[in-house]
Amino acid sequence: MADRTVADLVVERLRAWRVPRAFGYPGAALAPLLTALDDAGGDPAFVPARHEETAAYMATGHAKFTGGIGVCLATQGPSAVHLLNGLYDAKLDSKPVVAIIGEDVSGPLGGAHEEIGLSRLFGDVCNQFVRYGRRPEQVPALLDQAFRTAAATRSPTCVVLPRALQVTAVPDLLPQTAGVVTATPGEPLARVLPHDADLDAAASLLGAGQRVALLVGQGAHGAAEEVVALADRLGAGVATSLLGKPVLDERLPFHTGVLGEVGTTAAAQLMGGCDTLVMIGTNDPWTDWFPLPGQVRTIQIDIDGRRIGTRYPVDVPLVGDAADTLRALLARVPDRPNPQWRGVVESAVDRWRADAADRAAVPAEPVNPQLVLRELSARLPREASVAVDVGSVVYWYARHLDLPPGVQARLCGTLGSMGCALPYAVAAKLARPDQPVLALLGDGAMQLNGLAELITVAHHWTEWPDPRLVVLVLNNRDQSGVGGGRPPGASVDRRPDVPYAGWARLLGLHGVRVDRPDLVGAAWDEVLAADRPSVLEAVVDPAVPLDVPEPALADLRGLVAEGDAARRVRERVIQTEAIAAEDLV
Secondary structure, three states: OOOOEHHHHHHHHHHHOOOOEEEEOOOHHHHHHHHHHHHOOOOOEEEEOOOHHHHHHHHHHHHHHHOOOEEEEEEOOHHHHHOHHHHHHHHHOOOOEEEEEEEOOOOOOOOOOOOOOHHHHOOOOOOOOEEEOOOHHHHHHHHHHHHHHHHHHOOEEEEEEEHHHHOOEOOOOOOOOOOOOOOOOOOOOOOOOOOHHHHHHHHHHHHHOOOEEEEEOHHHOOOHHHHHHHHHHHOOEEEEOOOOOOOOOOOOOOEEEEOOOOOOHHHHHHHHHOOEEEEEOOOOOOHHHOOOOOOOEEEEEEOOHHHOOOOOOOOEEEEOOHHHHHHHHHOOOOOOOOHHHHHHHHHHHHHHHHHHHHHHHOOOOOEOHHHHHHHHHOOOOOOOEEEEOOOHHHHHHHHHOOOOOOOEEEEOOOOOOOOOHHHHHHHHHHHOOOOOEEEEEEHHHHHHHHHHHHHHHHHHHHHOOOOOEEEEEEEOOEOOOOOOOOOOOOOOOEOOOOOHHHHHHHOOOEEEEEOOHHHHHHHHHHHHOOOOOEEEEEEEOOOOOOOOOOOOOHHHOOOOOOOHHHHHHHHHHHHHHHHHHHHOO
């Protein structure tokens, strides 16, 4: 029997932390660990990606879709560099990922092949924890600390394991030497609740508000019932951040949709008319669409106190878990709905929905991309997971794809890096192979990472009880990557036109190309009923305008208010509050 090695210890710790799979790209400096994973018989599994960047996206996607800790593997040098984009995605969207880097460097410092200072390379993106393994007895506790830190800080961490250490034989019982700390995997995080005085202050502020708006972010996942209860108790309107879009049933009559550049006019109008704002688990960067500072009194709920007040002035900070904090707040807030304000909000929602339908029905050459997402909305499986890429597809997703309860949707929301959707979709499908998954992306993202990762899909799909992984490619041949309606006759650099559906068929998958609006619905029906993963290539018009909503009170933005100017701005805000609310009617 072969000696037990440090690589075997790593596999044991991954299994102890209930890691189902690790994503990566093979390399010599990882060979001992990959051999140990292979010997483990799939517990955990190693999933090779076509590129280290997509492996890191897969690990981040695993964390986003499952709520667990993603794991990615790479070797030193360029392999490690390629992980950075996916790890920054995890950092900026607050998801736990552990990167394990194999290092095989010998010779004088700076003289070895592929040598890069890994501590400095990962020092920013994994700033909470970057450590080297030095001795076999350190490794179990080192990995435990990396996992625990990733979970506690909701961020990526990094462990570097030299190849020479990975192959070191270890006894069955490691000596507990000085400086080695034992740890227990999976220790639960603390329950975080605001102080009673802060909850009382928030309840008092809400009791004084007449026109309440709730802005819901990804931190409110699992708190939908409490959010709706608070909205009904106060007669409030609700908007969401882009990352918060899946939190609530978007068919609610007072749900105005996504706020911001990619969002709806109803959400912008809600911000313009409210006098009280409750921010729940959101770090939304699109502050131009927030109410003018001084217009509203604000409460912010966030489990990370470092984020309180970073985007917008806050009157009452509530540091705590969203669901628990909302339940504690509901116990203090009286039942005082404002039917007039709720009616104003619902009227704005009705107008937006009619406008959205009209926008999708506008003829385009050859197909309106808004129509493609709208046709999916009526057919979206209720148990599906949706991965969304960066580009104009985000605008159409945010406005036209209604997410019913139970449908998960994730995207690279804060970093905004193209090429994430297909790796996300692979991670989501491997986590739940018995449920359908959809990836929504443009032709730019498909050329960037998607064409290669379709090979990964082709490698795995026969193992899935439900083979449906549908990749929508909005093919607009637009070199800018965002579309947006250029004037007629304008010079346009076209991206090379690739036969995306044909590439899928070449790999043994299903492919459908649609370039007529009357066939879009039938194309969706075909790929959603296929017996294997599919690519739906929709040839769409790059000239369809993005129609960014007008920010609330846009005429007042950009003013620098000091002294008497500040007083005049406050007076103008008071005068325009009623006007802003009337504009909703």
